[in-house]
Amino acid sequence: MTTARDHAQIYRKIINLNNGGQPLVCMFADCEKHAFQNFTVLEHKHPGAPSDRRCQEADWIADGAAHIRYPFCSERHKTMFVESSGWRTHRLMADRGHAFGYLPTGSRGMMS
Numbered sequence: 001m002t003t004a005r006d007h008a009q010i011y012r013k014i015i016n017l018n019n020g021g022q023p024l025v026c027m028f029a030d031c032e033k034h035a036f037q038n039f040t041v042l043e044h045k046h047p048g049a050p051s052d053r054r055c056q057e058a059d060w061i062a063d064g065a066a067h068i069r070y071p072f073c074s075e076r077h078k079t080m081f082v083e084s085s086g087w088r089t090h091r092l093m094a095d096r097g098h099a100f101g102y103l104p105t106g107s108r109g110m111m112s
Contacts, residue, residue: 042068079107
């Protein structure tokens with residue numbers, strides 16, 4: 001991402017109307033910062049490959065619970081979460097002994 005594009009983005013806090021309109025907190029470990037809409041991860045909880053039709057059907061059947069959105073405060077926390085989930089977990093366990101808190105190979109100095 002270029003510097004000009006990074007500065008042009010509008011970072012919107014995610015507001016939860018069920019708790020009195022308070023912003024959501026980052027879902028990464030013990031981070032207490034506010035989460036932004038720009039840094040969310042969508043996880044599919046339904047069987048089969050994700051497609052628009054299958055996702056809509058699964059949301060209708062599960063009353064909207066077929067997908068989970070995890071909010072984060074920064075690109076770094078989002079990337080660390082993605083790197084330590086799914087099939088990558090097995091690779092990290094074999095290589096390093098545990099699978100939490102790592103950035104992808106080659107990106108350590110890129111994200112703040």
